[in-house]
Amino acid sequence: MAEIGKDINKAKFLLERGELVAIPTETVYGLAANALNPLAVARIFEVKKRPYFDPLIVHISDIAQAELYAAPLPEAARELAKKFWPGPLTLLAKKNERIPDLVTAGLDTVALRCPNHSMTLRLLKNLEFPLAAPSANPFGYVSPTMPAHVQEQLGKDIDYILDGGPCDVGIESTIIGFDNAVPTIFRLGGLSLDVIEAVVGTAVVKNFSTSNPLAPGQLKSHYAPRIKLILGDPAEMLRMHDAALVGVLSFTDDFHAPHQIVLSRSGSLVEAAHNLFTALRELDKMPIDYIIAQQVPDTGLGKAINDRLQRAAAEG
Ligand code: TXA
Ligand code: MG
Numbered sequence: 321m322a323e324i325g326k327d328i329n330k331a332k333f334l335l336e337r338g339e340l341v342a343i344p345t346e347t348v349y350g351l352a353a354n355a356l357n358p359l360a361v362a363r364i365f366e367v368k369k370r371p372y373f374d375p376l377i378v379h380i381s382d383i384a385q386a387e388l389y390a391a392p393l394p395e396a397a398r399e400l401a402k403k404f405w406p407g408p409l410t411l412l413a414k415k416n417e418r419i420p421d422l423v424t425a426g427l428d429t430v431a432l433r434c435p436n437h438s439m440t441l442r443l444l445k446n447l448e449f450p451l452a453a454p455s456a457n458p459f460g461y462v463s464p465t466m467p468a469h470v471q472e473q474l475g476k477d478i479d480y481i482l483d484g485g486p487c488d489v490g491i492e493s494t495i496i497g498f499d500n501a502v503p504t505i506f507r508l509g510g511l512s513l514d515v516i517e518a519v520v521g522t523a524v525v526k527n528f529s530t531s532n533p534l535a536p537g538q539l540k541s542h543y544a545p546r547i548k549l550i551l552g553d554p555a556e557m558l559r560m561h562d563a564a565l566v567g568v569l570s571f572t573d574d575f576h577a578p579h580q581i582v583l584s585r586s587g588s589l590v591e592a593a594h595n596l597f598t599a600l601r602e603l604d605k606m607p608i609d610y611i612i613a614q615q616v617p618d619t620g621l622g623k624a625i626n627d628r629l630q631r632a633a634a635e636g
Contacts, residue, residue: 321475324467324483328443331482335360335447340367340477342456342470343379343443344484345435347408347492347510348463348597349470350379350453351478358420361452365422367477370459375425376452377410377433377493381444386411386432389419389450394498396520403519406436408489408510412497423452433493439484455492462543462600462632465490469601490594491624496523508624510593541634543597545604549611549633557612567608569599569629571616579606589621596625600632 322342331341335352338360343352351368353360355378365372380386383401387393390413393401397411415430424430435441444451455463456470464470465487475481494509496516503523505513517523547567550557554568555575568580572587581599583592603611613629616622 322471322478322481324471324481326439326483328439328446328482331443331480332446334480335443335451338363339479340364342464342467342474342478342481343437343440343451343453344467344482344487345379345437345440345453346406346488347435347490348465348487349456349467349481350377350435350451351456351470351474352379352451352453354447355379355423355450355452356418356420357449358422361420361422364452364454367474368454368457368459370454372422373425374454374459375427375431376423376454377431378419378423379433379435379440379444379451379453381441382434385444385450386413386434390415390430390432394501396498396501396503397496399519400496400516401434404511404515405434406441407434408436408491408493409433409516410493410495410507410509412495412506429497431495435493436488437484439482443482460542460544462545462597462604463492465594465597469597486594486598488594490596490598491621491628494624496520499524508627510621510624512620513623514620542631543600543628544632544634545600545611547604547606547608547611549600549613549629551613551615551629551633554612554614565609567603567606567611569603569611569613571614579603579608583616583625589616589619589625592616593621593625596628 410433412429489510494511495506503520505525568577573582
């Protein structure tokens, strides 16, 4: 099993040796390696069982470090970075030759993100290289928001999990690119669309696709528990099925079921995002035949939560 600890120097030492370390961020835990070392990066794909066509996000400590690996950032991207970094926002920019092709799956763009977590920021500032890090879960499964989630699934494959506590935001970063200068959202996430549009104007939101290899985060089935998840009205489902065999994921607590997790009693979307992945993992351990999930209001962070629920419900 992996050691779980708060020793930034130990994380640094292992990463410098080309090993993998799980790192905390404000969104979800990442499975990190030296982004400039193709052998270390290859290990990420191996451990996650991730297809090589799915590019990784490169984590940096500030805009200046980002610009070491990308052609000058588009003006709109710069503006977003100034406003929202460190934070749950990933920017796509033309990469330069320092970034190995394995990281970007051969694309000419690189995904850059400055995470808002004090331990990981300190780690990044102490390293001579940026960190490639996907979410620290087996490919296609629910992302981890606590060290124990990482331990459960990847603990046997890595040596160290840097313990930064539970992730604040709880849902992955928003990914934005600038295709022909048009702001394009590749993944809804922890920084909501309206906040981004207030800075760069109307953005195109890429919808999900079953096969688009450019952005597997857009794969129709992703973030999925093992127990079948269905979207719908829990009250109606509970009337139609044996309630003892149904797990309910509800936004608020306006009804009750024997196996139920409420995302936010106060009806807060921020709290719901924070609780979402832990809730899915807990439901996945219950003695039930399927999970009925209620969609949340489709505003602000709710859009990203509903996106994750739809993908969790999609047939693989
Ligand atoms: O919040 C996050 O972004 C977390 C934490 C650890 O930083 N990371 C994360 O990584 O969610 P991952 O690998 O699970 O998801 C990264 C997504 C993938 O869907 C990938 O396809 C997309 O980013 N991506 C990476 N580079 C890309 C590129 N050049 N163009 C389009 N999509 C890209
Ligand atoms: Mg992921």
